[in-house]
Amino acid sequence: MTGRVQRLTAVTRPKIEFLFDGQPLSGQQGDTILTAILSNRGALRAAEFGPEQRAGFCLMGACQDCWVWREEGARLRACSTQLHAGLRLRSKAPDGWLS
Template sequence: MQKGRLIRLAENDREQIPFIFDGQPFHGLAGDTVLTAVLMVTGALRQAEFGPEKRAGFCLMGACQDCWIWQEDGRRVRACSTPLKAGMRLCSAVPDSWPTMPEYGEKA
């Protein structure tokens, strides 16, 4: 089992919620945020934009913008305030495809 940055000390009997992170299957628990679920199984959410450092969220309450990660379809989520949902497919790096925005003139 992979060691994460966070350790769950209580409430281990909640329903398991499956998700994918960087192509690997994991599970969190019902009521977890994306940040909690990911940091339970790995040490970081993503790499810093301007250096080799790894990022794992900073304020943990939606103010600092440090916890943005991607879904496989290119949409971004704020990990600290997004509830984990079954089947989420999350990425620590920008995925190969970005969503199109027809309302801004992009072709679908």
């Protein structure tokens, strides 16, 4: 599956490059991390307790469904964090990560 999000307007904003799970992706200036990822992929991450894929739930920073991690370990809410160039993100917590 390709991206879950389809842009209907504002499709010519400047492109922003970032990495997600080692894969180069791009979003647009003004995107949240979640919007940028879902514009490129069908899901944000695998569910913890089953085979399903997760793509965010509340989209306003109140749940825990859209957590992503910077490669160095900091946790971010993908739905409410603005994308910026050079981010190196991962869908799973780094080894040894504690909340």
